[in-house]
Amino acid sequence: MAKVVVMDHPLIQHKIGVIRNIETGTKDFRQTISEIAMLITYEATRNLPLSDVEIETPICKTVAKALKGKKMAIVPILRAGLGMVDGVLAMIPAAKVGHIGLYRDPETHDPVEYYCKLPADCEEREVFVVDPMLATGGSSAAAIQMLKDRGCKKIHFMCIIAAPEGVKRMQDEHPDVDIYIGALDEKLNEHAYIVPGLGDAGDRIFGTK
Numbered sequence: 269m270a271k272v273v274v275m276d277h278p279l280i281q282h283k284i285g286v287i288r289n290i291e292t293g294t295k296d297f298r299q300t301i302s303e304i305a306m307l308i309t310y311e312a313t314r315n316l317p318l319s320d321v322e323i324e325t326p327i328c329k330t331v332a333k334a335l336k337g338k339k340m341a342i343v344p345i346l347r348a349g350l351g352m353v354d355g356v357l358a359m360i361p362a363a364k365v366g367h368i369g370l371y372r373d374p375e376t377h378d379p380v381e382y383y384c385k386l387p388a389d390c391e392e393r394e395v396f397v398v399d400p401m402l403a404t405g406g407s408s409a410a411a412i413q414m415l416k417d418r419g420c421k422k423i424h425f426m427c428i429i430a431a432p433e434g435v436k437r438m439q440d441e442h443p444d445v446d447i448y449i450g451a452l453d454e455k456l457n458e459h460a461y462i463v464p465g466l467g468d469a470g471d472r473i474f475g476t477k
Contacts, residue, residue, distance in 0.1 A: 270446045272435060273311060280307050284428065284451050288466045294475035298351060301400060301428065301473060304450055305355030308426050312396060312448045313360065338394055341366055341387050345399040345411050348470035352398040352426070366390060368397075368411045379410035384418075391419030400469040402430035402449070403462050405437030412442050428469075429453055431462045 275281070283304050287297055317336040322329060342356050343349075346369040353365060369383030387393065395415060402408055402425075412423055425438065428450040438447055453462045461467070471477035 270439075270442075270444050272439070272447045272449065274449045274452045275308060275311060277307065277311075280304055280450055283307075287428070287472075288464065290467070292472075294472065297472045298474075301351040301469070302355035302358075304428050305352035305398065305426070306358050307355075308428070308448050308450060309356045309359040309396070312424055312426055312446070316394075339389070339392060340364075341390050341393040341395045343368055343386065343395055343397045343411070343415065345370065345397065345407055346383065348401065348473060349397075349399040351400060351469065351473040352428075356396060356398060356426075363396075364390075364393070366395075368414060370407045370410055372406070379407045381410070381414060384414055386415075386418060390415070391421065393420070394422045395420050395424070397423060397425045398427070399425075400428045400473075401462060401465070402427040402434035402438070402447075403456060404431075404460055405434035405441075408434065409437055409441045412438075412445055424448065429462055429465055431456045 283300050286292055286300050316338055318333045319336040320331045321334045323332045340360050340363040342353055342363050343366040344353050364387040366386035370379040371382055373380050397411055399408055415423055424446045426448045430449045430452050433456050453465055455463050457463050
């Protein structure tokens, strides 16, 4: 079973309090989402392998550490996942970015793919799937399955707010995927919104509500 990591860093917890607040406007909400994504990336990349490389400082030659040939990709789930991309890229600027779009079938409520554009060599990359909210887990689990169907093997999932129901579904369907969570909330309500949550992340990022 892969690991589930819930962040306890004071900076992350403070910033999550900011985005939960109904008084936080679009500009500050968008900026804070990006900052939280940056901080979660720090934790999610903790175990990337390193190699020794010889370099020369202004003083002398020495051996430094460098990421060991790891090619990475960031894949946001549209549209709210876009709000996390800049924060992740600030930490791993060489990563390539793919996009996955899903909508919910009005009758079956199952996720349906409407867009998928990935780096050509995505199956060779360490992939970080990002979406601010992990509610039912339906879209996230479907997105990860899409990646696996296209040959991706090393996949991580990063979100800011999660419900226990979504975490369970992810673990049941993708026990090999590490999950990094900013805050684990109480439950889903009857409309499948996370409680206490922060409302609709996409609407609040893009100011469409």
